[in-house]
Amino acid sequence: MVDSSVTPGARRRAKRAPRARGAASALDLTLLGDLDEGLPVPLYVQLAEKFAAYIRQAGDLAVGTCLPSENQCLEFFRVSRPTVRQAMAELSAQGLIRRERGRGTFVQNARIEHDITHVFEEDMRAKGRTVTFRVLENIQMPAPSRLVGVFDAADRAGLRRIRRVRSLSGRPISLEDRYIPARYAEMLDEKLLTGSSIFLLLRRWAQAGTIRCVNAVRSELAGEEIIELLGVPPGTPVLVRETSYYGAHSTPLMYSSVSFLGPSYQFCFETEMKIA
Structure with missing residues:
Protein backbone atom coordinates (compact mmCIF):
# COMPACT_ATOMS: atom_id res chain seq x y z
CA MET A 1 0.00 0.00 0.00
CA GLN A 108 6.93 1.38 29.49
CA ASN A 109 5.66 -1.47 31.63
CA ALA A 110 2.76 -3.38 30.11
CA ARG A 111 -0.68 -2.06 30.99
CA ILE A 112 -2.23 -3.79 33.99
CA GLU A 113 -5.58 -5.41 33.22
CA HIS A 114 -7.79 -5.92 36.25
CA ASP A 115 -11.23 -7.53 36.39
CA ILE A 116 -12.86 -5.38 39.07
CA THR A 117 -15.21 -8.21 40.03
CA HIS A 118 -12.10 -9.87 41.51
CA VAL A 119 -9.82 -8.77 44.33
CA PHE A 120 -6.85 -6.97 42.75
CA GLU A 121 -4.20 -8.68 44.90
CA GLU A 122 -5.57 -12.14 44.14
CA ASP A 123 -5.89 -11.32 40.44
CA MET A 124 -2.26 -10.22 40.21
CA ARG A 125 -0.84 -13.04 42.31
CA ALA A 126 -2.63 -15.55 40.08
CA LYS A 127 -0.52 -14.06 37.26
CA GLY A 128 2.67 -14.55 39.26
CA ARG A 129 3.10 -10.92 40.30
CA THR A 130 3.89 -9.62 43.79
CA VAL A 131 1.71 -6.99 45.47
CA THR A 132 3.02 -5.03 48.45
CA PHE A 133 1.98 -1.90 50.35
CA ARG A 134 3.62 1.03 52.10
CA VAL A 135 1.43 2.45 54.87
CA LEU A 136 1.31 6.25 54.90
CA GLU A 137 -1.41 6.75 57.50
CA ASN A 138 -3.40 4.60 59.93
CA ILE A 139 -5.51 6.83 62.18
CA GLN A 140 -8.96 7.02 63.75
CA MET A 141 -11.14 10.01 62.84
CA PRO A 142 -14.77 11.13 62.39
CA ALA A 143 -16.33 10.58 58.99
CA PRO A 144 -15.57 13.39 56.50
CA SER A 145 -18.70 15.27 55.39
CA ARG A 146 -18.64 13.63 51.95
CA LEU A 147 -18.98 10.18 53.58
CA VAL A 148 -21.84 10.96 55.95
CA GLY A 149 -24.27 9.30 53.56
CA VAL A 150 -22.15 6.16 53.27
CA PHE A 151 -21.84 5.03 56.89
CA ASP A 152 -24.42 4.47 59.64
CA ALA A 153 -24.71 7.08 62.39
CA ALA A 154 -23.13 4.70 64.91
CA ASP A 155 -19.97 4.39 62.78
CA ARG A 156 -19.50 7.99 61.69
CA ALA A 157 -17.86 9.12 64.94
CA GLY A 158 -15.04 6.61 64.67
CA LEU A 159 -13.67 5.52 61.32
CA ARG A 160 -10.21 4.12 60.69
CA ARG A 161 -8.51 5.88 57.78
CA ILE A 162 -5.80 3.85 56.05
CA ARG A 163 -3.70 5.36 53.27
CA ARG A 164 -1.24 3.13 51.40
CA VAL A 165 0.91 3.13 48.29
CA ARG A 166 0.35 -0.08 46.38
CA SER A 167 3.26 -1.56 44.42
CA LEU A 168 3.24 -4.30 41.83
CA SER A 169 6.48 -6.29 41.55
CA GLY A 170 8.25 -3.40 43.29
CA ARG A 171 6.79 -0.63 41.10
CA PRO A 172 4.38 1.90 42.72
CA ILE A 173 1.13 1.84 40.74
CA SER A 174 -1.58 3.37 42.92
CA LEU A 175 -2.47 5.37 46.02
CA GLU A 176 -5.36 4.05 48.07
CA ASP A 177 -7.41 5.80 50.73
CA ARG A 178 -9.78 3.56 52.75
CA TYR A 179 -12.25 4.28 55.55
CA ILE A 180 -13.40 1.40 57.76
CA PRO A 181 -15.67 1.40 60.84
CA ALA A 182 -13.53 1.23 63.98
CA ARG A 183 -15.28 -1.95 65.15
CA TYR A 184 -13.81 -3.80 62.17
CA ALA A 185 -10.44 -2.07 62.13
CA GLU A 186 -9.28 -3.78 65.32
CA MET A 187 -8.39 -6.79 63.17
CA LEU A 188 -6.00 -4.79 60.97
CA ASP A 189 -2.45 -5.58 62.05
CA GLU A 190 0.81 -4.38 60.48
CA LYS A 191 1.42 -7.65 58.62
CA LEU A 192 -1.91 -7.46 56.88
CA LEU A 193 -1.56 -3.75 56.06
CA THR A 194 1.86 -4.11 54.44
CA GLY A 195 1.59 -7.43 52.66
CA SER A 196 -1.99 -8.61 52.43
CA SER A 197 -5.38 -7.61 51.14
CA ILE A 198 -7.94 -5.94 53.38
CA PHE A 199 -10.50 -7.99 51.48
CA LEU A 200 -9.40 -11.06 53.44
CA LEU A 201 -11.17 -9.46 56.40
CA LEU A 202 -13.90 -7.87 54.34
CA ARG A 203 -15.25 -11.32 53.52
CA ARG A 204 -15.50 -12.06 57.23
CA TRP A 205 -17.17 -8.74 58.01
CA ALA A 206 -19.71 -9.12 55.20
CA GLN A 207 -21.42 -12.17 56.73
CA ALA A 208 -22.64 -12.98 53.25
CA GLY A 209 -21.46 -14.85 50.18
CA THR A 210 -21.18 -11.69 48.11
CA ILE A 211 -20.37 -8.04 48.73
CA ARG A 212 -22.31 -5.27 47.03
CA CYS A 213 -20.10 -2.60 45.49
CA VAL A 214 -21.16 0.84 44.33
CA ASN A 215 -18.52 2.25 41.97
CA ALA A 216 -17.74 5.62 40.45
CA VAL A 217 -14.76 6.18 38.15
CA ARG A 218 -13.36 9.49 36.99
CA SER A 219 -10.19 10.75 35.34
CA GLU A 220 -7.98 13.63 36.46
CA LEU A 221 -4.39 14.78 36.20
CA ALA A 222 -1.91 13.67 38.83
CA GLY A 223 -1.55 16.13 41.71
CA GLU A 224 1.63 16.88 43.62
CA GLU A 225 1.13 13.98 46.02
CA ILE A 226 0.67 11.39 43.26
CA ILE A 227 3.64 12.82 41.35
CA GLU A 228 5.87 12.46 44.42
CA LEU A 229 4.61 9.12 45.76
CA LEU A 230 4.31 7.27 42.46
CA GLY A 231 7.25 8.95 40.75
CA VAL A 232 5.44 10.19 37.64
CA PRO A 233 5.86 13.41 35.64
CA PRO A 234 3.37 16.32 35.91
CA GLY A 235 0.39 15.95 33.60
CA THR A 236 0.16 12.17 34.02
CA PRO A 237 -3.49 11.06 33.74
CA VAL A 238 -4.95 9.22 36.73
CA LEU A 239 -8.00 6.97 37.03
CA VAL A 240 -9.76 7.41 40.38
CA ARG A 241 -12.09 4.62 41.44
CA GLU A 242 -14.38 5.35 44.39
CA THR A 243 -16.18 2.34 45.87
CA SER A 244 -18.62 1.83 48.74
CA TYR A 245 -18.79 -1.77 49.99
CA TYR A 246 -21.87 -3.28 51.67
CA GLY A 247 -22.41 -6.63 53.37
CA ALA A 248 -25.51 -8.46 54.53
CA HIS A 249 -28.59 -6.26 55.03
CA SER A 250 -26.75 -3.42 53.23
CA THR A 251 -24.40 -2.94 56.19
CA PRO A 252 -21.63 -0.43 55.26
CA LEU A 253 -18.25 -2.16 55.42
CA MET A 254 -15.77 0.19 53.78
CA TYR A 255 -15.33 3.16 51.50
CA SER A 256 -12.26 3.42 49.29
CA SER A 257 -10.78 5.84 46.81
CA VAL A 258 -7.93 4.39 44.74
CA SER A 259 -5.93 6.44 42.26
CA PHE A 260 -4.34 4.39 39.47
CA LEU A 261 -1.87 5.58 36.85
CA GLY A 262 -4.04 5.95 33.76
CA PRO A 263 -1.49 4.93 31.08
CA SER A 264 -0.61 1.75 33.00
CA TYR A 265 -4.01 0.50 34.10
CA GLN A 266 -7.18 -0.86 32.50
CA PHE A 267 -10.45 -1.83 34.18
CA CYS A 268 -12.23 -4.94 32.88
CA PHE A 269 -15.70 -6.09 33.89
CA GLU A 270 -18.78 -7.81 32.55
CA THR A 271 -22.27 -6.49 33.20
CA GLU A 272 -25.85 -6.68 31.99
CA MET A 273 -27.68 -3.79 30.38
CA LYS A 274 -31.29 -2.92 31.12
CA ILE A 275 -33.18 -2.10 27.94
CA ALA A 276 -36.52 -0.37 28.48
Whole structure:
Protein backbone atom coordinates (compact mmCIF):
# COMPACT_ATOMS: atom_id res chain seq x y z
CA MET A 1 0.00 0.00 0.00
CA VAL A 2 1.38 3.37 -1.03
CA ASP A 3 1.55 6.08 1.61
CA SER A 4 -0.61 8.69 -0.14
CA SER A 5 0.63 11.50 2.11
CA VAL A 6 4.10 11.31 0.50
CA THR A 7 4.51 13.06 -2.84
CA PRO A 8 5.99 11.05 -5.78
CA GLY A 9 9.09 13.25 -5.78
CA ALA A 10 9.65 12.79 -2.09
CA ARG A 11 9.17 9.05 -2.47
CA ARG A 12 11.82 8.86 -5.21
CA ARG A 13 14.24 10.87 -3.10
CA ALA A 14 13.53 8.64 -0.10
CA LYS A 15 14.21 5.51 -2.11
CA ARG A 16 17.58 6.85 -3.13
CA ALA A 17 18.47 7.87 0.41
CA PRO A 18 20.45 5.42 2.58
CA ARG A 19 18.54 3.95 5.48
CA ALA A 20 19.26 5.25 8.95
CA ARG A 21 20.10 2.43 11.29
CA GLY A 22 18.97 4.13 14.49
CA ALA A 23 22.51 4.27 15.84
CA ALA A 24 21.53 6.96 18.32
CA SER A 25 18.71 4.83 19.73
CA ALA A 26 18.75 1.89 22.10
CA LEU A 27 16.35 0.10 19.74
CA ASP A 28 17.92 -1.12 16.48
CA LEU A 29 15.40 -0.60 13.66
CA THR A 30 16.95 -3.39 11.61
CA LEU A 31 15.38 -5.82 14.09
CA LEU A 32 11.92 -4.78 12.93
CA GLY A 33 12.26 -5.46 9.21
CA ASP A 34 10.55 -3.69 6.31
CA LEU A 35 6.99 -2.56 5.75
CA ASP A 36 5.08 -4.16 2.86
CA GLU A 37 3.35 -1.67 0.57
CA GLY A 38 1.61 -4.56 -1.18
CA LEU A 39 -0.45 -5.51 1.84
CA PRO A 40 -4.03 -4.19 2.25
CA VAL A 41 -3.02 -2.89 5.68
CA PRO A 42 -2.24 0.81 6.32
CA LEU A 43 1.45 1.48 6.76
CA TYR A 44 0.94 3.09 10.18
CA VAL A 45 -0.78 -0.11 11.37
CA GLN A 46 2.10 -2.24 10.07
CA LEU A 47 4.61 0.04 11.76
CA ALA A 48 2.75 -0.01 15.07
CA GLU A 49 2.47 -3.81 14.92
CA LYS A 50 6.21 -4.21 14.34
CA PHE A 51 7.08 -2.07 17.36
CA ALA A 52 4.39 -3.79 19.47
CA ALA A 53 5.62 -7.27 18.55
CA TYR A 54 9.19 -6.34 19.51
CA ILE A 55 8.09 -4.81 22.83
CA ARG A 56 5.92 -7.79 23.79
CA GLN A 57 8.56 -10.32 22.83
CA ALA A 58 11.28 -8.51 24.77
CA GLY A 59 9.01 -8.16 27.82
CA ASP A 60 10.52 -6.50 30.88
CA LEU A 61 13.90 -6.26 29.14
CA ALA A 62 12.44 -3.63 26.79
CA VAL A 63 11.11 -1.37 29.56
CA GLY A 64 12.92 1.97 29.51
CA THR A 65 14.23 1.48 25.96
CA CYS A 66 14.25 4.71 23.96
CA LEU A 67 12.49 4.42 20.61
CA PRO A 68 14.07 5.94 17.48
CA SER A 69 13.17 9.53 16.68
CA GLU A 70 10.55 10.47 14.10
CA ASN A 71 13.27 11.40 11.62
CA GLN A 72 15.01 8.06 12.04
CA CYS A 73 11.74 6.23 11.41
CA LEU A 74 11.00 8.42 8.39
CA GLU A 75 14.30 7.58 6.76
CA PHE A 76 14.44 3.92 7.67
CA PHE A 77 10.87 2.96 6.74
CA ARG A 78 10.53 5.54 3.92
CA VAL A 79 7.17 6.82 5.11
CA SER A 80 5.65 10.20 5.95
CA ARG A 81 5.69 11.96 9.29
CA PRO A 82 1.90 11.53 9.78
CA THR A 83 2.37 7.78 9.31
CA VAL A 84 4.99 7.62 12.07
CA ARG A 85 2.89 9.79 14.38
CA GLN A 86 -0.20 7.62 13.83
CA ALA A 87 1.84 4.53 14.65
CA MET A 88 3.17 6.12 17.85
CA ALA A 89 -0.35 7.21 18.83
CA GLU A 90 -1.50 3.61 18.41
CA LEU A 91 1.31 2.31 20.62
CA SER A 92 0.49 4.95 23.22
CA ALA A 93 -3.19 3.96 23.15
CA GLN A 94 -2.13 0.36 23.82
CA GLY A 95 -0.15 1.53 26.84
CA LEU A 96 3.15 0.28 25.43
CA ILE A 97 5.05 3.59 25.29
CA ARG A 98 5.25 6.92 27.06
CA ARG A 99 6.40 10.25 25.66
CA GLU A 100 8.53 12.64 27.67
CA ARG A 101 8.84 16.16 26.31
CA GLY A 102 12.41 17.04 25.51
CA ARG A 103 13.66 13.49 26.17
CA GLY A 104 11.98 11.13 23.72
CA THR A 105 9.65 8.14 23.56
CA PHE A 106 10.22 5.15 25.85
CA VAL A 107 8.90 1.64 26.28
CA GLN A 108 6.93 1.38 29.49
CA ASN A 109 5.66 -1.47 31.63
CA ALA A 110 2.76 -3.38 30.11
CA ARG A 111 -0.68 -2.06 30.99
CA ILE A 112 -2.23 -3.79 33.99
CA GLU A 113 -5.58 -5.41 33.22
CA HIS A 114 -7.79 -5.92 36.25
CA ASP A 115 -11.23 -7.53 36.39
CA ILE A 116 -12.86 -5.38 39.07
CA THR A 117 -15.21 -8.21 40.03
CA HIS A 118 -12.10 -9.87 41.51
CA VAL A 119 -9.82 -8.77 44.33
CA PHE A 120 -6.85 -6.97 42.75
CA GLU A 121 -4.20 -8.68 44.90
CA GLU A 122 -5.57 -12.14 44.14
CA ASP A 123 -5.89 -11.32 40.44
CA MET A 124 -2.26 -10.22 40.21
CA ARG A 125 -0.84 -13.04 42.31
CA ALA A 126 -2.63 -15.55 40.08
CA LYS A 127 -0.52 -14.06 37.26
CA GLY A 128 2.67 -14.55 39.26
CA ARG A 129 3.10 -10.92 40.30
CA THR A 130 3.89 -9.62 43.79
CA VAL A 131 1.71 -6.99 45.47
CA THR A 132 3.02 -5.03 48.45
CA PHE A 133 1.98 -1.90 50.35
CA ARG A 134 3.62 1.03 52.10
CA VAL A 135 1.43 2.45 54.87
CA LEU A 136 1.31 6.25 54.90
CA GLU A 137 -1.41 6.75 57.50
CA ASN A 138 -3.40 4.60 59.93
CA ILE A 139 -5.51 6.83 62.18
CA GLN A 140 -8.96 7.02 63.75
CA MET A 141 -11.14 10.01 62.84
CA PRO A 142 -14.77 11.13 62.39
CA ALA A 143 -16.33 10.58 58.99
CA PRO A 144 -15.57 13.39 56.50
CA SER A 145 -18.70 15.27 55.39
CA ARG A 146 -18.64 13.63 51.95
CA LEU A 147 -18.98 10.18 53.58
CA VAL A 148 -21.84 10.96 55.95
CA GLY A 149 -24.27 9.30 53.56
CA VAL A 150 -22.15 6.16 53.27
CA PHE A 151 -21.84 5.03 56.89
CA ASP A 152 -24.42 4.47 59.64
CA ALA A 153 -24.71 7.08 62.39
CA ALA A 154 -23.13 4.70 64.91
CA ASP A 155 -19.97 4.39 62.78
CA ARG A 156 -19.50 7.99 61.69
CA ALA A 157 -17.86 9.12 64.94
CA GLY A 158 -15.04 6.61 64.67
CA LEU A 159 -13.67 5.52 61.32
CA ARG A 160 -10.21 4.12 60.69
CA ARG A 161 -8.51 5.88 57.78
CA ILE A 162 -5.80 3.85 56.05
CA ARG A 163 -3.70 5.36 53.27
CA ARG A 164 -1.24 3.13 51.40
CA VAL A 165 0.91 3.13 48.29
CA ARG A 166 0.35 -0.08 46.38
CA SER A 167 3.26 -1.56 44.42
CA LEU A 168 3.24 -4.30 41.83
CA SER A 169 6.48 -6.29 41.55
CA GLY A 170 8.25 -3.40 43.29
CA ARG A 171 6.79 -0.63 41.10
CA PRO A 172 4.38 1.90 42.72
CA ILE A 173 1.13 1.84 40.74
CA SER A 174 -1.58 3.37 42.92
CA LEU A 175 -2.47 5.37 46.02
CA GLU A 176 -5.36 4.05 48.07
CA ASP A 177 -7.41 5.80 50.73
CA ARG A 178 -9.78 3.56 52.75
CA TYR A 179 -12.25 4.28 55.55
CA ILE A 180 -13.40 1.40 57.76
CA PRO A 181 -15.67 1.40 60.84
CA ALA A 182 -13.53 1.23 63.98
CA ARG A 183 -15.28 -1.95 65.15
CA TYR A 184 -13.81 -3.80 62.17
CA ALA A 185 -10.44 -2.07 62.13
CA GLU A 186 -9.28 -3.78 65.32
CA MET A 187 -8.39 -6.79 63.17
CA LEU A 188 -6.00 -4.79 60.97
CA ASP A 189 -2.45 -5.58 62.05
CA GLU A 190 0.81 -4.38 60.48
CA LYS A 191 1.42 -7.65 58.62
CA LEU A 192 -1.91 -7.46 56.88
CA LEU A 193 -1.56 -3.75 56.06
CA THR A 194 1.86 -4.11 54.44
CA GLY A 195 1.59 -7.43 52.66
CA SER A 196 -1.99 -8.61 52.43
CA SER A 197 -5.38 -7.61 51.14
CA ILE A 198 -7.94 -5.94 53.38
CA PHE A 199 -10.50 -7.99 51.48
CA LEU A 200 -9.40 -11.06 53.44
CA LEU A 201 -11.17 -9.46 56.40
CA LEU A 202 -13.90 -7.87 54.34
CA ARG A 203 -15.25 -11.32 53.52
CA ARG A 204 -15.50 -12.06 57.23
CA TRP A 205 -17.17 -8.74 58.01
CA ALA A 206 -19.71 -9.12 55.20
CA GLN A 207 -21.42 -12.17 56.73
CA ALA A 208 -22.64 -12.98 53.25
CA GLY A 209 -21.46 -14.85 50.18
CA THR A 210 -21.18 -11.69 48.11
CA ILE A 211 -20.37 -8.04 48.73
CA ARG A 212 -22.31 -5.27 47.03
CA CYS A 213 -20.10 -2.60 45.49
CA VAL A 214 -21.16 0.84 44.33
CA ASN A 215 -18.52 2.25 41.97
CA ALA A 216 -17.74 5.62 40.45
CA VAL A 217 -14.76 6.18 38.15
CA ARG A 218 -13.36 9.49 36.99
CA SER A 219 -10.19 10.75 35.34
CA GLU A 220 -7.98 13.63 36.46
CA LEU A 221 -4.39 14.78 36.20
CA ALA A 222 -1.91 13.67 38.83
CA GLY A 223 -1.55 16.13 41.71
CA GLU A 224 1.63 16.88 43.62
CA GLU A 225 1.13 13.98 46.02
CA ILE A 226 0.67 11.39 43.26
CA ILE A 227 3.64 12.82 41.35
CA GLU A 228 5.87 12.46 44.42
CA LEU A 229 4.61 9.12 45.76
CA LEU A 230 4.31 7.27 42.46
CA GLY A 231 7.25 8.95 40.75
CA VAL A 232 5.44 10.19 37.64
CA PRO A 233 5.86 13.41 35.64
CA PRO A 234 3.37 16.32 35.91
CA GLY A 235 0.39 15.95 33.60
CA THR A 236 0.16 12.17 34.02
CA PRO A 237 -3.49 11.06 33.74
CA VAL A 238 -4.95 9.22 36.73
CA LEU A 239 -8.00 6.97 37.03
CA VAL A 240 -9.76 7.41 40.38
CA ARG A 241 -12.09 4.62 41.44
CA GLU A 242 -14.38 5.35 44.39
CA THR A 243 -16.18 2.34 45.87
CA SER A 244 -18.62 1.83 48.74
CA TYR A 245 -18.79 -1.77 49.99
CA TYR A 246 -21.87 -3.28 51.67
CA GLY A 247 -22.41 -6.63 53.37
CA ALA A 248 -25.51 -8.46 54.53
CA HIS A 249 -28.59 -6.26 55.03
CA SER A 250 -26.75 -3.42 53.23
CA THR A 251 -24.40 -2.94 56.19
CA PRO A 252 -21.63 -0.43 55.26
CA LEU A 253 -18.25 -2.16 55.42
CA MET A 254 -15.77 0.19 53.78
CA TYR A 255 -15.33 3.16 51.50
CA SER A 256 -12.26 3.42 49.29
CA SER A 257 -10.78 5.84 46.81
CA VAL A 258 -7.93 4.39 44.74
CA SER A 259 -5.93 6.44 42.26
CA PHE A 260 -4.34 4.39 39.47
CA LEU A 261 -1.87 5.58 36.85
CA GLY A 262 -4.04 5.95 33.76
CA PRO A 263 -1.49 4.93 31.08
CA SER A 264 -0.61 1.75 33.00
CA TYR A 265 -4.01 0.50 34.10
CA GLN A 266 -7.18 -0.86 32.50
CA PHE A 267 -10.45 -1.83 34.18
CA CYS A 268 -12.23 -4.94 32.88
CA PHE A 269 -15.70 -6.09 33.89
CA GLU A 270 -18.78 -7.81 32.55
CA THR A 271 -22.27 -6.49 33.20
CA GLU A 272 -25.85 -6.68 31.99
CA MET A 273 -27.68 -3.79 30.38
CA LYS A 274 -31.29 -2.92 31.12
CA ILE A 275 -33.18 -2.10 27.94
CA ALA A 276 -36.52 -0.37 28.48
